[in-house]
Amino acid sequence: MRSTNLWTLVTLTLCLWNVGTGCTWMERQKGSRSMFQVFNNKTISMLQHMGRRVEGDRSSGFSGDGLPNFLSKQHNQALHLKAEDKLVFIWHALNGIERLFSSGSSNATRWAQRDVDELMNYLFRQNTQVHQCLKAMRPTSNAVNKKMKLHFRLMKKSLKNQGYSASAWEEVRRVVLAHLLRLDVLAARIFKA
Template sequence: MKTQMWTYMFVLFFTLQSKCSACEWLGQYRRISRDSLTLLKEMGGNYPDIRVPFPGQLYNWIDNAKVEDQVKFLVLTLEHIIRIMDAREDMNAAQWNLKTVDRFLSNLNRQSSELKECVARYHHPSHKESYEIKIKRHFRKLKKILKKKEYSAQAWELIRRAVRHHLQRMDIIASIANRR
Protein backbone atom coordinates (compact mmCIF):
# COMPACT_ATOMS: atom_id res chain seq x y z
CA MET A 1 0.00 0.00 0.00
CA LYS A 2 2.81 2.42 0.90
CA THR A 3 4.60 1.68 -2.40
CA GLN A 4 1.43 2.43 -4.34
CA MET A 5 1.03 5.74 -2.57
CA TRP A 6 4.62 6.76 -3.37
CA THR A 7 4.20 5.66 -6.97
CA TYR A 8 1.00 7.68 -7.24
CA MET A 9 2.66 10.74 -5.70
CA PHE A 10 5.65 10.43 -8.04
CA VAL A 11 3.41 10.19 -11.09
CA LEU A 12 1.33 13.14 -9.88
CA PHE A 13 4.44 15.23 -9.18
CA PHE A 14 5.96 14.36 -12.57
CA THR A 15 2.70 15.17 -14.37
CA LEU A 16 2.30 18.51 -12.60
CA GLN A 17 5.94 19.42 -13.14
CA SER A 18 5.80 18.59 -16.86
CA LYS A 19 2.58 20.61 -17.22
CA CYS A 20 4.08 23.62 -15.43
CA SER A 21 7.42 23.53 -17.21
CA ALA A 22 6.06 22.41 -20.57
CA CYS A 23 6.41 25.90 -21.89
CA GLU A 24 8.92 27.86 -19.89
CA TRP A 25 9.73 29.78 -23.05
CA LEU A 26 6.43 31.69 -22.82
CA GLY A 27 8.20 33.98 -20.36
CA GLN A 28 10.54 35.10 -23.14
CA TYR A 29 7.80 35.32 -25.76
CA ARG A 30 6.91 38.92 -24.90
CA ARG A 31 10.46 40.20 -25.47
CA ILE A 32 10.71 38.57 -28.89
CA SER A 33 7.17 39.74 -29.66
CA ARG A 34 8.10 43.36 -28.89
CA ASP A 35 11.09 43.03 -31.22
CA SER A 36 8.80 41.67 -33.95
CA LEU A 37 6.38 44.58 -33.51
CA THR A 38 9.26 47.06 -33.70
CA LEU A 39 10.56 45.48 -36.92
CA LEU A 40 7.05 45.46 -38.37
CA LYS A 41 6.75 49.19 -37.67
CA GLU A 42 10.16 49.84 -39.26
CA MET A 43 9.03 48.15 -42.49
CA GLY A 44 6.65 50.92 -43.45
CA GLY A 45 5.39 54.30 -42.44
CA ASN A 46 2.27 54.96 -40.44
CA TYR A 47 -0.25 52.18 -40.41
CA PRO A 48 -3.17 52.87 -42.75
CA ASP A 49 -6.34 54.08 -41.09
CA ILE A 50 -8.44 51.45 -42.84
CA ARG A 51 -10.19 48.59 -41.08
CA VAL A 52 -8.97 45.12 -41.93
CA PRO A 53 -10.76 41.86 -41.25
CA PHE A 54 -9.86 40.49 -37.82
CA PRO A 55 -11.21 37.46 -35.94
CA GLY A 56 -11.80 39.25 -32.63
CA GLN A 57 -14.35 36.70 -31.39
CA LEU A 58 -11.88 33.90 -31.99
CA TYR A 59 -9.24 35.70 -29.91
CA ASN A 60 -11.81 36.30 -27.14
CA TRP A 61 -12.52 32.57 -27.07
CA ILE A 62 -8.80 31.66 -27.08
CA ASP A 63 -8.21 34.05 -24.15
CA ASN A 64 -10.24 31.63 -22.01
CA ALA A 65 -9.09 28.35 -23.58
CA LYS A 66 -6.74 25.78 -22.03
CA VAL A 67 -3.05 26.66 -22.10
CA GLU A 68 -2.46 23.83 -24.57
CA ASP A 69 -4.95 25.35 -26.99
CA GLN A 70 -3.55 28.84 -26.48
CA VAL A 71 -0.01 27.73 -27.31
CA LYS A 72 -1.19 25.68 -30.29
CA PHE A 73 -3.17 28.70 -31.51
CA LEU A 74 -0.08 30.90 -31.23
CA VAL A 75 1.90 28.43 -33.34
CA LEU A 76 -0.82 28.19 -35.98
CA THR A 77 -1.20 31.94 -36.22
CA LEU A 78 2.56 32.47 -36.40
CA GLU A 79 2.79 29.94 -39.24
CA HIS A 80 0.07 31.77 -41.18
CA ILE A 81 1.74 35.14 -40.60
CA ILE A 82 5.07 33.73 -41.76
CA ARG A 83 3.49 32.32 -44.93
CA ILE A 84 1.76 35.56 -45.86
CA MET A 85 4.79 37.75 -45.06
CA ASP A 86 7.32 35.47 -46.75
CA ALA A 87 6.21 36.44 -50.26
CA ARG A 88 9.22 38.49 -51.33
CA GLU A 89 8.47 38.06 -55.00
CA ASP A 90 5.12 39.80 -54.48
CA MET A 91 6.42 42.57 -52.19
CA ASN A 92 8.02 44.79 -54.83
CA ALA A 93 5.27 47.40 -54.60
CA ALA A 94 5.60 47.66 -50.81
CA GLN A 95 9.18 48.95 -51.08
CA TRP A 96 10.02 47.56 -47.67
CA ASN A 97 13.60 46.99 -46.60
CA LEU A 98 14.03 43.27 -47.25
CA LYS A 99 16.67 42.97 -44.52
CA THR A 100 14.09 44.19 -42.02
CA VAL A 101 11.55 41.74 -43.45
CA ASP A 102 14.13 38.94 -43.06
CA ARG A 103 14.83 39.88 -39.44
CA PHE A 104 11.09 40.04 -38.78
CA LEU A 105 10.57 36.60 -40.28
CA SER A 106 13.54 35.25 -38.35
CA ASN A 107 11.94 36.44 -35.10
CA LEU A 108 8.64 34.84 -36.04
CA ASN A 109 10.35 31.58 -36.98
CA ARG A 110 12.14 31.52 -33.64
CA GLN A 111 8.89 32.09 -31.77
CA SER A 112 7.20 29.39 -33.80
CA SER A 113 9.92 26.78 -33.30
CA GLU A 114 10.12 27.43 -29.54
CA LEU A 115 6.35 27.21 -29.19
CA LYS A 116 6.24 24.03 -31.30
CA GLU A 117 8.47 22.42 -28.67
CA CYS A 118 5.88 23.41 -26.08
CA VAL A 119 3.03 21.96 -28.13
CA ALA A 120 4.94 18.68 -28.54
CA ARG A 121 5.03 18.29 -24.75
CA TYR A 122 1.28 18.62 -24.32
CA HIS A 123 -0.91 15.54 -24.54
CA HIS A 124 -3.44 16.88 -26.97
CA PRO A 125 -5.65 15.02 -29.46
CA SER A 126 -4.57 15.37 -33.07
CA HIS A 127 -8.05 16.15 -34.46
CA LYS A 128 -8.72 19.50 -36.07
CA GLU A 129 -9.89 22.14 -33.64
CA SER A 130 -12.48 24.72 -34.71
CA TYR A 131 -9.95 27.52 -34.15
CA GLU A 132 -7.60 25.93 -36.69
CA ILE A 133 -10.28 26.16 -39.35
CA LYS A 134 -11.25 29.71 -38.38
CA ILE A 135 -7.71 31.09 -38.38
CA LYS A 136 -7.00 29.38 -41.72
CA ARG A 137 -10.15 30.95 -43.18
CA HIS A 138 -9.12 34.38 -41.87
CA PHE A 139 -5.68 34.26 -43.48
CA ARG A 140 -7.25 33.04 -46.71
CA LYS A 141 -9.29 36.29 -46.68
CA LEU A 142 -6.11 38.31 -46.20
CA LYS A 143 -4.46 36.54 -49.13
CA LYS A 144 -7.52 37.30 -51.26
CA ILE A 145 -7.19 41.00 -50.36
CA LEU A 146 -3.57 40.94 -51.56
CA LYS A 147 -4.51 39.17 -54.78
CA LYS A 148 -7.55 41.38 -55.46
CA LYS A 149 -5.48 44.53 -54.96
CA GLU A 150 -2.74 43.01 -57.13
CA TYR A 151 -0.14 43.01 -54.34
CA SER A 152 -0.10 46.81 -54.32
CA ALA A 153 1.69 48.85 -51.69
CA GLN A 154 -1.69 49.69 -50.14
CA ALA A 155 -2.60 45.99 -49.93
CA TRP A 156 0.68 45.17 -48.20
CA GLU A 157 0.12 47.99 -45.72
CA LEU A 158 -3.30 46.51 -44.93
CA ILE A 159 -1.61 43.17 -44.31
CA ARG A 160 1.02 44.81 -42.14
CA ARG A 161 -1.73 46.41 -40.06
CA ALA A 162 -3.55 43.08 -39.71
CA VAL A 163 -0.31 41.35 -38.70
CA ARG A 164 0.32 44.04 -36.09
CA HIS A 165 -3.13 43.46 -34.64
CA HIS A 166 -2.49 39.70 -34.54
CA LEU A 167 0.88 40.11 -32.84
CA GLN A 168 -0.59 42.43 -30.23
CA ARG A 169 -3.41 40.03 -29.39
CA MET A 170 -1.05 37.04 -29.45
CA ASP A 171 1.12 38.82 -26.90
CA ILE A 172 -1.90 39.02 -24.58
CA ILE A 173 -2.61 35.31 -25.07
CA ALA A 174 1.01 34.41 -24.31
CA SER A 175 0.85 36.53 -21.17
CA ILE A 176 -2.35 34.78 -20.04
CA ALA A 177 -0.89 31.33 -20.79
CA ASN A 178 2.33 32.17 -18.96
CA ARG A 179 0.43 33.09 -15.79
CA ARG A 180 -1.41 29.76 -15.66
Protein backbone atom coordinates (compact mmCIF):
# COMPACT_ATOMS: atom_id res chain seq x y z
CA MET A 1 0.00 0.00 0.00
CA ARG A 2 2.83 2.38 0.84
CA SER A 3 4.53 1.76 -2.51
CA THR A 4 1.27 2.58 -4.33
CA ASN A 5 0.94 5.85 -2.44
CA LEU A 6 4.58 6.73 -3.06
CA TRP A 7 4.34 6.02 -6.80
CA THR A 8 1.11 8.00 -7.02
CA LEU A 9 2.72 10.96 -5.26
CA VAL A 10 5.80 10.84 -7.52
CA THR A 11 3.65 10.58 -10.65
CA LEU A 12 1.36 13.43 -9.65
CA THR A 13 4.32 15.63 -8.73
CA LEU A 14 5.98 15.02 -12.08
CA CYS A 15 2.73 15.61 -13.95
CA LEU A 16 2.05 18.89 -12.20
CA TRP A 17 5.65 19.96 -12.73
CA ASN A 18 5.29 19.49 -16.49
CA VAL A 19 1.84 21.08 -16.94
CA GLY A 20 3.14 24.23 -18.60
CA THR A 21 5.61 22.58 -20.94
CA GLY A 22 3.25 22.03 -23.85
CA CYS A 23 4.07 18.99 -25.91
CA THR A 24 7.74 18.45 -25.16
CA TRP A 25 6.76 14.96 -23.99
CA MET A 26 6.58 13.74 -27.60
CA GLU A 27 9.47 15.74 -29.04
CA ARG A 28 12.84 14.16 -29.65
CA GLN A 29 16.22 15.80 -29.56
CA LYS A 30 18.62 14.85 -32.30
CA GLY A 31 19.92 11.35 -31.63
CA SER A 32 17.73 10.65 -28.60
CA ARG A 33 14.28 9.39 -27.75
CA SER A 34 11.27 11.37 -26.60
CA MET A 35 10.09 11.08 -23.01
CA PHE A 36 7.05 9.21 -24.35
CA GLN A 37 9.35 6.65 -25.94
CA VAL A 38 11.45 6.36 -22.76
CA PHE A 39 8.36 5.65 -20.62
CA ASN A 40 6.83 3.46 -23.32
CA ASN A 41 10.00 1.35 -23.36
CA LYS A 42 9.85 1.05 -19.56
CA THR A 43 6.23 -0.11 -19.88
CA ILE A 44 7.18 -2.60 -22.60
CA SER A 45 10.05 -3.95 -20.49
CA MET A 46 7.75 -4.29 -17.50
CA LEU A 47 5.18 -6.24 -19.56
CA GLN A 48 7.89 -8.50 -20.98
CA HIS A 49 9.18 -9.15 -17.46
CA MET A 50 5.67 -9.92 -16.23
CA GLY A 51 5.16 -12.35 -19.13
CA ARG A 52 7.98 -14.58 -17.96
CA ARG A 53 5.83 -15.49 -14.98
CA VAL A 54 3.05 -17.11 -17.02
CA GLU A 55 3.42 -20.47 -18.69
CA GLY A 56 2.04 -21.30 -22.11
CA ASP A 57 1.92 -19.03 -25.10
CA ARG A 58 -0.85 -19.29 -27.67
CA SER A 59 -1.29 -16.87 -30.54
CA SER A 60 -4.18 -17.92 -32.80
CA GLY A 61 -6.12 -15.14 -34.53
CA PHE A 62 -3.24 -12.70 -34.36
CA SER A 63 -1.15 -11.05 -37.02
CA GLY A 64 2.62 -11.42 -37.03
CA ASP A 65 2.99 -8.44 -34.66
CA GLY A 66 0.75 -9.92 -31.95
CA LEU A 67 -2.26 -7.68 -32.57
CA PRO A 68 -5.65 -8.93 -33.69
CA ASN A 69 -5.71 -8.59 -37.48
CA PHE A 70 -8.15 -5.67 -37.63
CA LEU A 71 -6.12 -3.66 -35.10
CA SER A 72 -2.89 -4.26 -36.99
CA LYS A 73 -4.59 -2.68 -40.00
CA GLN A 74 -5.70 0.28 -37.88
CA HIS A 75 -2.18 0.87 -36.60
CA ASN A 76 -0.90 0.79 -40.18
CA GLN A 77 -3.50 3.36 -41.24
CA ALA A 78 -2.58 5.58 -38.29
CA LEU A 79 0.96 5.89 -39.64
CA HIS A 80 -0.44 8.04 -42.47
CA LEU A 81 -2.45 10.44 -40.28
CA LYS A 82 -1.51 14.03 -39.47
CA ALA A 83 0.55 14.52 -36.28
CA GLU A 84 -2.46 15.69 -34.26
CA ASP A 85 -4.54 12.69 -35.33
CA LYS A 86 -1.68 10.30 -34.55
CA LEU A 87 -1.59 11.79 -31.08
CA VAL A 88 -5.35 11.27 -30.68
CA PHE A 89 -4.91 7.64 -31.79
CA ILE A 90 -2.10 7.13 -29.25
CA TRP A 91 -4.13 8.71 -26.46
CA HIS A 92 -7.18 6.53 -27.15
CA ALA A 93 -5.02 3.39 -27.19
CA LEU A 94 -3.27 4.34 -23.93
CA ASN A 95 -6.57 5.24 -22.31
CA GLY A 96 -8.02 1.85 -23.29
CA ILE A 97 -4.94 0.04 -21.99
CA GLU A 98 -4.97 1.90 -18.69
CA ARG A 99 -8.67 1.21 -18.17
CA LEU A 100 -8.15 -2.44 -19.04
CA PHE A 101 -5.44 -2.94 -16.43
CA SER A 102 -7.46 -1.12 -13.78
CA SER A 103 -10.62 -3.14 -14.55
CA GLY A 104 -10.07 -6.05 -12.24
CA SER A 105 -7.90 -8.08 -9.97
CA SER A 106 -4.72 -9.63 -11.30
CA ASN A 107 -4.31 -11.77 -8.18
CA ALA A 108 -4.61 -15.00 -10.21
CA THR A 109 -1.35 -14.20 -11.98
CA ARG A 110 2.12 -14.61 -10.58
CA TRP A 111 2.75 -10.92 -11.05
CA ALA A 112 4.13 -9.08 -8.06
CA GLN A 113 1.81 -6.32 -6.89
CA ARG A 114 4.74 -3.92 -7.02
CA ASP A 115 5.16 -4.69 -10.74
CA VAL A 116 1.47 -4.10 -11.41
CA ASP A 117 1.59 -0.80 -9.48
CA GLU A 118 4.67 0.31 -11.40
CA LEU A 119 3.04 -0.61 -14.72
CA MET A 120 -0.09 1.36 -13.79
CA ASN A 121 2.05 4.37 -12.90
CA TYR A 122 3.88 4.23 -16.23
CA LEU A 123 0.56 4.00 -18.06
CA PHE A 124 -0.93 6.84 -16.01
CA ARG A 125 2.07 9.06 -16.70
CA GLN A 126 1.99 8.36 -20.43
CA ASN A 127 -1.76 8.87 -20.63
CA THR A 128 -1.61 12.14 -18.66
CA GLN A 129 1.27 13.59 -20.66
CA VAL A 130 -0.22 12.67 -24.03
CA HIS A 131 -3.47 14.28 -22.90
CA GLN A 132 -1.49 17.45 -22.02
CA CYS A 133 -0.07 17.40 -25.55
CA LEU A 134 -3.57 17.11 -26.98
CA LYS A 135 -4.64 20.15 -24.97
CA ALA A 136 -1.64 22.12 -26.25
CA MET A 137 -2.17 21.08 -29.88
CA ARG A 138 -5.96 21.36 -29.91
CA PRO A 139 -6.58 18.73 -32.61
CA THR A 140 -9.62 19.18 -34.82
CA SER A 141 -10.61 15.52 -34.71
CA ASN A 142 -11.25 13.76 -31.42
CA ALA A 143 -13.37 10.95 -32.77
CA VAL A 144 -12.86 7.65 -31.00
CA ASN A 145 -12.05 4.85 -33.36
CA LYS A 146 -15.09 2.62 -32.85
CA LYS A 147 -13.23 -0.61 -33.62
CA MET A 148 -10.53 0.19 -31.08
CA LYS A 149 -13.10 1.15 -28.45
CA LEU A 150 -14.99 -2.08 -29.12
CA HIS A 151 -11.72 -4.04 -28.97
CA PHE A 152 -10.92 -2.82 -25.45
CA ARG A 153 -14.51 -3.34 -24.33
CA LEU A 154 -14.41 -6.95 -25.58
CA MET A 155 -11.05 -7.58 -23.91
CA LYS A 156 -12.46 -6.25 -20.63
CA LYS A 157 -15.53 -8.46 -21.01
CA SER A 158 -13.35 -11.48 -21.80
CA LEU A 159 -11.30 -10.86 -18.65
CA LYS A 160 -14.45 -10.72 -16.57
CA ASN A 161 -16.00 -13.80 -18.21
CA GLN A 162 -12.82 -15.78 -17.54
CA GLY A 163 -12.86 -14.71 -13.90
CA TYR A 164 -9.69 -12.61 -14.27
CA SER A 165 -7.71 -15.84 -14.62
CA ALA A 166 -3.98 -15.95 -15.23
CA SER A 167 -4.47 -17.11 -18.82
CA ALA A 168 -6.90 -14.25 -19.51
CA TRP A 169 -4.43 -11.72 -18.10
CA GLU A 170 -1.64 -13.26 -20.17
CA GLU A 171 -3.69 -12.78 -23.33
CA VAL A 172 -4.31 -9.15 -22.33
CA ARG A 173 -0.62 -8.65 -21.57
CA ARG A 174 0.42 -9.98 -24.99
CA VAL A 175 -2.05 -7.82 -26.91
CA VAL A 176 -1.15 -4.72 -24.86
CA LEU A 177 2.53 -5.39 -25.47
CA ALA A 178 1.88 -5.50 -29.22
CA HIS A 179 -0.09 -2.23 -28.97
CA LEU A 180 2.73 -0.49 -27.13
CA LEU A 181 5.34 -1.66 -29.61
CA ARG A 182 3.28 -0.23 -32.48
CA LEU A 183 2.56 3.00 -30.55
CA ASP A 184 6.32 3.48 -30.16
CA VAL A 185 6.72 3.42 -33.96
CA LEU A 186 3.80 5.81 -34.35
CA ALA A 187 5.17 8.23 -31.74
CA ALA A 188 8.54 8.31 -33.47
CA ARG A 189 6.82 9.67 -36.58
CA ILE A 190 4.96 12.51 -34.88
CA PHE A 191 7.85 14.87 -34.29
CA LYS A 192 10.97 14.08 -36.23
CA ALA A 193 14.18 15.66 -35.02
